[in-house]
Amino acid sequence: MYKLKMLLRPAALGLCLLLALVSCGCSGNSQQDIAQAAAEYVLPEAFSSSWDGEEAYDFDYSSSASVHQTSRNVGSYPDDNRGETWTLLLYLCGTDLESEGGYCTTNLVEAAQVALPENIQVVFQTGGTKDWQLDFVDNSYLERYRLQDEGDVVLLEQVKRASMGKQSTLENFLKFGVEHYPADKYGVIFWNHGGGMSGAEFDELYDADSLTLDELNGAFNAVDTQFEFIGFDACLMATLECAMNLSDNAKYLIASEEVEPGTGWDYESIM
Structure with a gap:
């Protein structure tokens, strides 16, 4: 907490x-x-x-206090969706966007303001940057957290630091999420830089090592689970090559053909 x-x-x-x-x-x-x-x-x-x-945003991650809501009420979820459980996995490779701008932290703050329904679980992994603006993130590890209702963030585990641009790193995280947080439907969001045919998730701790399209496909194939969607909060990932590589792994691809702002998506709205 x-x-x-x-x-x-x-x-x-x-x-x-x-x-x-x-x-x-x-x-x-x-x-x-x-x-x-x-x-x-x-x-x-x-x-x-x-x-x-x-x-600005004051989140008290303790067992006795709830999130201080500072923004609009985003409303309730339709009742007809409550029968299906969801696990949303966030693969957060912070890189220079986090170390120099704190943009990934900003997006986590946005997500923490949402009162999650009981049927939605959000799990994220941190890595790939020299300096996290979140005091509780230990940069010497890859860390996995769960975002709970009322904005509580719980550390699930620490694993040996490795490149976020490596296939095995992504594969291990996907398997962790699916095995430990089973659900009717799964979604994945990649947060970082994107390069289209050159892939995404450029890790500044490992010479900008990135996940190639083949590595992305290999990691998802190893999990043997079809995801509802794969999203890239990154530039230039809405390409034919990316869609073809991941077509057997998810029903929908959420990505941009153009460059995106470094500040990322509006996670308060989309969650």
């Missing part, structure tokens, strides 16, 4: 906005116009100056 506090500061948000505008290369706008737009940007009410700069 852990306590996670993520800091968001208006000044930092303004800087991120400026960088995003510059990097997107808006047609017809000079850098001066972009800078002026960023300077005139008004922060949403949720990020107003009423904050003391020390609080």
Whole structure:
């Protein structure tokens, strides 16, 4: 059980906005116009100056306290889905996106705000980055956690550190999830950089070693379980080659043909 506090500061948000505008290369706008737009940007009410700069998301991972909800109510799940159990496996190769930007941590914070129904289990593995922004993650291991209702995060096990871009690493995690958290349906989400035909999950601790398409296919074949979906929160993975390699392993592929923001998906909404 852990306590996670993520800091968001208006000044930092303004800087991120400026960088995003510059990097997107808006047609017809000079850098001066972009800078002026960023300077005139008004922060949403949720990020107003009423904050003391020390609080954004405050999750108390203890047996006696629940998550402090700071965002909108995402609503309830349809009753007709409650008869089917789900296990969602998150393969989190943090790489420079986490060590330099803390973006994977941001996505975990989003996911922790969702009150999970009893029929959904979420298990994730951490690795592949030099520095996790989460204080409780030990970077000297590959660690497996379960996200529970009310935002509790429970450490399930630590295994010897290995490349997240290695087939056996993925295979072991998939087998762990399926064997220990059986369900009617399974889904997998890969979090990291993507390179299309060159694969995904580039581990910065092992010379950017990545999972090739053949390695992805080999790992899923070894598990001998058909997944409902395989998702890539990564760039450029919606290719014909990727779909063909994984077509026997899942019913649906969720991916992007284009580049994606480094900040990842909106996990509060999709979960």
